[in-house]
Amino acid sequence: MPIHVRHYEPSDRDDVISLWDDVFPDSTGHNDPAASIQRKYDADDGLFFVAELDATVIGTVVAGYDGHRGWIYSLAVTPTQQRRGIGSTLIRHAEQALSNLDCPKINLQVRSQNDAVVAFYGSLGYDTEQRISMGKRLASHAKSGETSDAPESR
Structure with a gap:
């Protein structure tokens, strides 16, 4: 059965x-999934998608657009379904x-040591740009004991 990509719904x-x-x-505390999901849903921008297989969520992509640049914030595919084209399908959908x-x-960030993900995005036409991400x-979102390091990409 083919995968189906659709908008995120609260039931997901x-x-x-x-x-x-x-x-x-x-992932660190500042990427609390429940809070991140709620904030994105509340933004109501239509750029949060899930991939389903047999009515089961197997992937997500979270994107954004501020009128200047688009962003891919987060791409996730369940480990048992990786390397089957689902991530590529989600990226193309976004x-x-x-x-x-x-x-x-479109811009995105990848942890510098994550060579596999860099290669994945490269295969989709994304290029490494000479930038420093800061x-x-x-303070309103910091948790005790957290540093102010740049947030990780999900």
Whole structure:
């Protein structure tokens, strides 16, 4: 049965949290899945998608657009379904949604040591750009013991 990509719905919440916990086991506290999901859903920008197989959520992509650049914030595919084209399908879906918004360019971030993910995005036409990514954790979202390092990509 083919996969189906659709918009995230609140009923997907627990499945998405479970997926993200599996795919991003070393995620830090500032990437709390429940809070991230709720904030993205509240943004109501139509750029949060899930991939389903047999009515089971097996992947997600979270994108954004600020009128200047599009962003791929997070791509996740359940480990047992990786390397089957699902990630590529989700990225193409997000790219089309951003293109429909007249977005001229998409950016994304990958941890520098994650060579496999860099290669994956390279295979989809993304190039490494000579930039330094900087971030600042806002006090209202910092948790005790966290540093103000730039946020990791999910």
